[in-house]
Structure formats: structure tokens, C-alpha cells
Amino acid sequence: xxxxxxxxxxxxxxxxxxxxxxxxxxxxxxxxxxxxxxxxxxxxxxxxxxxxxxxxxxxxxxxxxxxxxxxxxxxxxxxxxxxxxxxxxxxxxxxxxxxxxxxxxxxxxxxxxxxxxxxxxxxxxxxxxxxxxxxxxxxxxxxxxxxxxxxxxxxxxxxxxxxxxxxxxxxxxxxxxxxxxxxxxxxxxxxxxxxxxxxxxxxxxxxxxxxxxxxxxxxxxxxxxxxxxxxxxxxxxxxxxxxxxxxxxxxxxxxxxxxx
Amino acid sequence: xxxxxxxxxxxxxxxxxxxxxxxxxxxxxxxxxxxxxxxxxxxxxxxxxxxxxxxxxxxxxxxxxxxxxxxxxxxxxxxxxxxxxxxxxxxxxxxxxxxxxxxxxxxxxxxxxxxxxxxxxxxxxxxxxxxxxxxxxxxxxxxxxxxxxxxxxxxxxxxxxxxxxxxxxxxxxxxxxxxxxxxxxxxxxxxxxxxxxxxxxxxxxxxxxxxxxxxxxxxxxxxxxxxxxxxxxxxxxxxxxxxxxxxxxxxxxxxxxxxxxxxxxxxxxxxxxxxxxxxxxxxxxxxxxxxxxxxxxxxxxxxxxxxxxxxxxxxxxxxxxxxxxxxxxxxxxxxxxx
Numbered sequence: 001x002x003x004x005x006x007x008x009x010x011x012x013x014x015x016x017x018x019x020x021x022x023x024x025x026x027x028x029x030x031x032x033x034x035x036x037x038x039x040x041x042x043x044x045x046x047x048x049x050x051x052x053x054x055x056x057x058x059x060x061x062x063x064x065x066x067x068x069x070x071x072x073x074x075x076x077x078x079x080x081x082x083x084x085x086x087x088x089x090x091x092x093x094x095x096x097x098x099x100x101x102x103x104x105x106x107x108x109x110x111x112x113x114x115x116x117x118x119x120x121x122x123x124x125x126x127x128x129x130x131x132x133x134x135x136x137x138x139x140x141x142x143x144x145x146x147x148x149x150x151x152x153x154x155x156x157x158x159x160x161x162x163x164x165x166x167x168x169x170x171x172x173x174x175x176x177x178x179x180x181x182x183x184x185x186x187x188x189x190x191x192x193x194x195x196x197x198x199x200x201x202x203x204x205x206x207x208x209x210x211x212x213x214x215x216x217x218x219x220x221x222x223x224x225x226x227x228x229x230x231x232x233x234x235x236x237x238x239x240x241x242x243x244x245x246x247x248x249x250x251x252x253x254x255x256x257x258x259x260x
Numbered sequence: 261x262x263x264x265x266x267x268x269x270x271x272x273x274x275x276x277x278x279x280x281x282x283x284x285x286x287x288x289x290x291x292x293x294x295x296x297x298x299x300x301x302x303x304x305x306x307x308x309x310x311x312x313x314x315x316x317x318x319x320x321x322x323x324x325x326x327x328x329x330x331x332x333x334x335x336x337x338x339x340x341x342x343x344x345x346x347x348x349x350x351x352x353x354x355x356x357x358x359x360x361x362x363x364x365x366x367x368x369x370x371x372x373x374x375x376x377x378x379x380x381x382x383x384x385x386x387x388x389x390x391x392x393x394x395x396x397x398x399x400x401x402x403x404x405x406x407x408x409x410x411x412x413x414x415x416x417x418x419x420x421x422x423x424x425x426x427x428x429x430x431x432x433x434x435x436x437x438x439x440x441x442x443x444x445x446x447x448x449x450x451x452x453x454x455x456x457x458x459x460x461x462x463x464x465x466x467x468x469x470x471x472x473x474x475x476x477x478x479x480x481x482x483x484x485x486x487x488x489x490x491x492x493x494x495x496x497x498x499x500x501x502x503x504x505x506x507x508x509x510x511x512x513x514x515x516x517x518x519x520x521x522x523x524x525x526x527x528x529x530x531x532x533x534x535x536x537x538x539x540x541x542x543x544x545x546x547x548x549x550x551x552x553x554x555x556x557x558x559x560x561x562x563x564x565x566x567x568x569x570x571x572x573x574x575x576x577x578x579x580x581x582x583x584x585x586x587x588x589x590x591x592x593x594x595x596x597x598x
Binding site for chain 1: 283341342365366367369370371372373374376377378380381382383384385386398401402403404405406407408409410411412413414415418420455456457458459460461462463464470472473475476500511518519524525532533543544547550553554555556562567568569570571572573574575576577580581584585588589592
């Protein structure tokens with residue numbers, strides 16, 4: 001079973017962010033970047049499949065030079081191979097463009113299964129996984145909470161509104177994972193040492209047969225700007241003994257908030 | 261469909277529960293579609309896919325659809341990416357509406373990027389607003405754990421898909437007697453070409469209203485100290501007609517399943533009222549709930565960050581306060597109104 005896992009290098013969600021002066025992004029200096037949280041679960045799932053069924057785990061990212069750290073982290077967990085698509089042309093791409101690039105890089109690799117996190121915690125788009133499936137011509141299962149592989153097919157569980165959906169999907173397929181699918185392992189010391197020695201395959205857009213402007217196609221969406229969220233005004237702390245405070249709370253919910 | 265008006269039409273993909281009833285998000289999308297189509301002189305077109313769904317058309321008309329495109333076939337009984345994309349993508353490419361609105365629900369999030377990739381449509385997900393500005397369609401969406409709000413403009417030409425968060429936009433009002441023209445869409449999907457099969461739908465026994473659609477949510481955190489104490493929240497929720505959720509620690513501790521979780525690694529919710537019990541209010545939790553209209557915080561620790569965003573705070577022991585609140589709400593509901 002050959003598994004390819006897509007990973008993204010994103011700002012640590014713990015860290016405060018500073019919006020750039022032009023509003024077109026965030027200041028990267030001083031920001032701590034890590035492998036996208038959901039992608040850790042995707043790497044873990046890939047490793048577990050390899051441990052059960054044999055085969056290989058290849059991790060891939062399309063991103064700037066710093067993104068190599070996400071690949072090293074995945075190698076340290078136990079991935080076998082890593083591919084870094086790095087190109088000045090990536091910067092101009094939207095999510096569909098990135099999915100096209102990943103598809104071009106993955107298509108020539110052996111891939112029985114392609115795993116992604118269900119979303120990236122920086123832009124929350126959850127577009128790349130299904131778009132990648134479309135460009136690879138593969139079926140998909142998204143936001144999967146349990147995955148069981150059979151002969152030529154997999155069974156996936158998904159959380160849907162008010163229910164769990166049990167889905168059978170033919171392989172190869174693209175599967176995006178939820179966080180409760182597994183508990184990612186910590187990298188071992190030998191794993192970290194091995195990750196430092198493992199060569200990382202670098203690819204430019206031209207190596208994938210993509211011209212920078214053709215990779216993304218025409219721009220379909222454009223960021224106008226980022227602004228800080230509206231600050232919520234802290235309200236009032238209702239003083240008093242619990243009995244009196246609860247009475248006052250109910251009064252406010254009824255008369256001021258009008259929600260009761 | 262007349263070719264000249266189609267580019268001004270706004271489409272809504274109908275989310276429904278097995279064809280029996282239209283989900284709340286659909287009414288919200290219809291309301292948004294009316295505002296956008298009205299400004300451009302276009303129509304509101306509702307696309308409904310499913311099996312045995314003819315009964316939905318009347319309700320869609322009452323809630324603002326001018327036309328209902330009805331793709332009704334056994335192969336569409338359960339949502340599958342392949343079958344739904346095979347029906348919807350060609351419809352869009354033929355009609356070329358100004359915008360397609362979809363709900364950010366399990367199948368909306370699954371389908372929208374796939375359709376965008378197939379048709380080359382611009383796509384913006386998790387929208388909390390979609391507006392027309394200087395002739396451009398601009399969507400607003402929270403990013404970076406809600407530490408920033410992004411405004412994203414669609415290109416001037418081509419197809420556009422906006423995936424809209426549930427519970428954010430006001431639903432279209434019902435206009436009794438209003439009707440929509442119904443157009444039957446021929447469905448020619450080969451069931452053999454559908455590469456996924458829904459084996460089973462296991463309803464969550466606890467869930468009456470999905471968290472993402474709930475007007476009131478009662479949520480518990482680490483301060484509940486154990487799984488057995490979620491019963492306190494169930495009682496309060498029962499009195500309020502609310503849904504029950506949690507922050508991350510109770511999920512990680514195995515007290516409640518992951519489908520309870522609200523926050524960065526769980527669900528994003530936008531209720532009218534959010535009652536946080538024993539939740540400190542870490543940024544990752546706030547990322548999923550700070551869009552609530554009113555927030556009540558009940559916590560022992562007056563320094564807890566949740567009080568920074570709470571409309572009303574009660575500092576104290578939740579094991580004392582929550583039962584008192586439940587009793588007070590029950591009294592209120594039992595009393596004659598007026």
C-alpha cells in the first residue's frame with residue numbers, strides 16, 4: 001500500500017498574529033510555524049497503514065523554503081520519502097492552483113491512497129483535498145474519523161449533521177482526516193536523526209510540466225484584505241450570591257438579550 | 261431558461277434531510293440569494309438533488325425561490341460526491357449563474373471544492389457574509405483561528421461558489437401562497453460510475469438539533485470534572501431547548517465524543533446564546549464560538565479569558581449555579597407569558 005500524505009506548514013495556532021501593513025497577509029517574522037495540526041493525523045494514519053499492510057509513505061508539500069520543516073517533522077515520525085515543491089510561482093496561486101500543483105506531483109508516484117488533513121488551520125479553506133481528488137480523477141472521502149482498508153476499497157466514517165455516515169470508497173482515493181481518527185506519535189530520537197539524513201526531493205513547477213502562470217489558471221478569487229476581528233466588548237460580571245445572581249441573569253437574558 | 265437573465269441569477273443548493281424537510285441553512289441561503297439577485301435583477305434558483313424530493317418545491321417557493329431545478333432520481337437518494345457532482349456541474353456550466361450559494365455542512369464542504377475544480381469556478385468557503393461592492397462579489401470569512409477576518413473578492417467573470425456558514429444569516433421569510441416554477445432536471449448518472457457507497461447512516465441519539473444549527477448551546481469544559489456531570493448540562497439544555505457541546509479537554513479526556521467539540525479542532529457555531537460552563541476560553545475554543553450573539557460564562561476563576569468575551573459572567577461554582585439556572589428557566593417556561 002503506497003500512501004502519499006500532503007502536508008502544510010502553518011503558523012502555530014497558539015501564537016498571536018500581526019496583520020501586515022498592506023493587509024495582504026500576516027507578518028511572518030517572529031511567528032512560529034509548525035506542521036498543520038490535521039496533517040499530523042494524516043501522517044500518522046499513513047504510517048499505521050504502512051505498518052499493517054507494508055508499502056511506503058511519501059510526504060509532499062507545496063510551499064516556501066521554510067516548509068521543509070513540515071516535511072522533516074513527518075520524516076521524523078517515520079515517513080519514507082519527502083517531496084518539496086518550491087517555486088516563486090506558488091505565491092500567486094489560489095487553493096485550486098495549489099491542488100493542481102500537488103496533483104501534477106502526485107500523479108507519477110505510486111499512490112493507492114492520498115491523505116490530507118481536513119483543513120489547514122491558517123486559512124481554514126478545506127478546498128485542496130477534494131480539488132486534488134478531482135484533478136487526480138479519484139474518488140474522495142472527507143473529514144474522516146475512522147478508516148479501514150479492504151481489498152481495492154476502504155470503509156470510512158464521517159461526522160455529518162446529527163449522524164455518522166459509513167461510506168465505502170474504491171481505491172485509490174483521496175481521504176481527508178479529522179483529528180479523532182488517531183493520536184499522532186511523537187518523533188523518536190532515531191527518527192529525528194534519520195529525518196536529517198533523508199534526502200528531500202525538490203521540484204520546481206517546470207519539473208512538473210507546469211508553467212507558473214498555467215499552474216493556477218486564471219485567478220478566480222483575490223484577497224482584498226485582512227482585518228482584526230471586531231473586538232467583543234466584555235460584558236458585566238453579575239455579582240451576588242448564586243441565587244440572586246442567577247435571578248438577575250435570567251432577567252437580563254429575558255429583558256435585555258431577549259433570548260428566553 | 262432565457263440566456264440573457266441567467267448571468268444575473270443566484271443559485272442555492274438545497275440542503276435537506278432525506279427529502280422530507282429543508283434544512284435551516286437552505287432558508288438562510290435563500291434569504292441571501294434574494295438580496296443578491298434582487299440587486300442585480302436576477303432570479304433566485306434553488307437546485308434540489310435527491311430521491312422523492314418533489315414535495316420540497318412548494319416550501320422553497322414560499323421561502324423565496326423563483327425557480328426550482330429538481331433532480332429527482334434513485335441514484336441521488338444518498339449524497340455521494342460522484343453522483344451529485346455529475347448532476348450539478350453540467351447544470352451550472354449550462355446556466356452560468358452569477359453565484360452559487362452552498363451551506364458549510366458535511367456535504368457542502370465535500371461537494372463545493374470538487375465542483376469548483378471541475379468547472380474552474382472561483383470558490384470561497386466558510387463565508388459569514390457575501391456582498392456586492394462596486395459591482396464585485398466580496399465574501400467575508402474568519403481565518404487564522406478567528407484572529408483575522410479576510411475579505412475575498414471573486415473574479416469579474418466565470419462561475420463563483422460561496423460556501424456559507426450556518427446560523428449566521430437571517431433566513432428568508434415565509435410568504436404563504438408564493439410559488440416557484442419547477443423544472444425537472446434529467447438525471448443520467450450511471451450508478452456504476454459512482455465510486456462511493458453509503459453503507460449506513462447512524463443517527464446520534466443525543467442530538468435533537470445539530471450544534472451548528474442550534475439557537476442556544478450549553479457547553480461544558482474541564483470544570484465539569486467528569487463525564488457524569490454532563491447530565492447537569494443536559495438538564496439545562498432540556499429546559500432551554502438547547503444543544504449540548506464541549507470545549508476540547510472533555511473530548512480529550514474521553515468524557516464526551518468528538519462530535520461535541522466546539523473550537524478550532526471541532527465545530528464552528530453561531531448561536532444566539534452560548535452558555536459556557538467551566539470553560540476557561542482558550543483562543544482555540546473562542547475560534548469556534550466567539551460568533552455567538554450573547555455569551556454567558558460560568559466559571560470559578562475570575563481571571564478566565566472567557567470573561568473577556570462574555571456578555572454576562574457569573575463567577576462561582578457551576579455545580580451550584582447550573583442547577584439554579586435550570587430551575588429558574590423551568591419556572592420561567594412554566595409561567596404564563598405576557
